[in-house]
Amino acid sequence: DIQMTQSPSSLSASVGDRVTITCRASQSIDTYLNWYQQKPGKAPKLLIYAASTSNLQSGVPLRFRGSGSGTDFSLTISSLQPEDFATYYCQQSYSTPFTFGQGTKLEIK
Amino acid sequence: EVQLVESGGGLVKPGGSLRLSCAASGFTFINAWLSWVRQAPGKGLEWVGRIKTTTDDGPTDYAAPVKGRFIISRDDSKNTMYLQMHSLKTEDTAVYYCATAVYGFFDYWGQGTLVTVSS
Numbered sequence: 577d578i579q580m581t582q583s584p585s586s587l588s589a590s591v592g593d594r595v596t597i598t599c600r601a602s603q604s605i606d607t608y609l610n611w612y613q614q615k616p617g618k619a620p621k622l623l624i625y626a627a628s629t630s631n632l633q634s635g636v637p638l639r640f641r642g643s644g645s646g647t648d649f650s651l652t653i654s655s656l657q658p659e660d661f662a663t664y665y666c667q668q669s670y671s672t673p674f675t676f677g678q679g680t681k682l683e684i685k
Numbered sequence: 686e687v688q689l690v691e692s693g694g695g696l697v698k699p700g701g702s703l704r705l706s707c708a709a710s711g712f713t714f715i716n717a718w719l720s721w722v723r724q725a726p727g728k729g730l731e732w733v734g735r736i737k738t739t740t741d742d743g744p745t746d747y748a749a750p751v752k753g754r755f756i757i758s759r760d761d762s763k764n765t766m767y768l769q770m771h772s773l774k775t776e777d778t779a780v781y782y783c784a785t786a787v788y789g790f791f792d793y794w795g796q797g798t799l800v801t802v803s804s
Contacts, residue, residue, distance in 0.1 A: 577749075610790040612730075619782055619794035620722075620730065626790075633792065665730055669789025672746045674720075674732040 578602050578668050582677035588685040593656045597680045599649045599666035608670035609649045611642055614679075615662045623664075624651065658684075687711040687793045689783050694798030697773055705768040705798060707783030712793075714764040715739075720786040721757065721768050723779035724797075731779075735786055736766060750776075773802045 579602035589595050599609065607627035612620040622633045624642035627649055632640065639660075641652045653660055661684050666677040693705040707719065718741075721733035734747040736757045745757050756769040766783055780799050784791035 608789065612791070614730075619797055620791070621794075622790060622792050625788070625792070667730070667732075667790065672732075672735070673748045674735075674789060676730040676732070679729045 577673055578605060578670060578675055580666055580668055580675050580677040582664075582666055582680050584680060585678065586681040586683065588683050589656055590685045591656055591658055594652065594654045595656060595682065596650050596652045597664055597666075597682075599644075599651070599677050601647045601649075601668055601670075604646045605668045605670035607645045608668055609642075609644065610667045610669060611640075611651045612665045612667065613660075613662045614665065620665065625669075653682075656682075687785070689785070689793060689795035691781060691783055691795040691798040694781065694800045696801045696803065698804050699773060699775055699802055701773050701802070702769070702771045703773065703800060704770070705781055705783075705800070707766040707768075707795060709764045709766070709783075709785075712785070715761045717785055718787045719757075719759070719766045720784050720791060721766075722782045722784055722791065722794075723777075724782070725776070725779045728779075733768070733781070770800070773800075775802050778802045 581600045609627040611624040614620040629641045639654045664680045688710045690708045720735040737744045754772045759766045780797040782797045783795045785793045
């Protein structure tokens with residue numbers, strides 16, 4: 577199975593900050609990497625698929641940016657907004673079993 | 686508008702069985718690949734399994750922890766996917782989500798249904 581490791585596990589930031597979350601795969605997954613946002617008590621929401629900002633899910637603000645290929649990926653949120661404080665997960669879709677990172681909880685400082 | 690609505694969750698004893706349903710609307714169900722994803726209380730997301738269309742080869746895949754105990758099926762006439770769970774363990778306690786997943790990423794999700802396995 578492909579292991580996905582996110583860092584950091586938690587992050588405190590302020591409105592207006594720029595933050596970056598990283599995700600590392602245990603083997604190359606090309607660009608089969610997806611990012612989700614989850615708020616408490618809600619289903620996850622797809623933000624970016626196939627790793628890149630050019631694959632922003634419909635309705636997702638442009639302040640969310642994705643990059644990477646192979647084993648190393650990142651999600652950057654420029655200028656944090658109050659609604660961005662949530663938990664973020666990466667997920668590989670290179671092969672089954674599909675696997676998620678452990679999550680990064682983004683909290684208000 | 687795409688909608689996925691899960692139902693069937695509840696409290697079940699260890700070793701018991703339960704069947705979840707995922708009723709879909711707003712897209713062409715017969716062509717859709719679908720997955721189940723679960724989330725234990727306070728924990729991260731875990732893929733459970735997926736079902737392709739009825740004409741695809743190898744229509745189902747499962748995660749190792751549930752393989753041999755869980756069965757995913759679909760009824761295209763009812764636009765509904767099912768998750769039949771047998772030999773339930775306490776570690777199967779989770780919110781179970783269904784999601785559309787044609788390219789391996791999960792673009793639409795239901796609201797989830799809670800399964801609690803406890804004596």
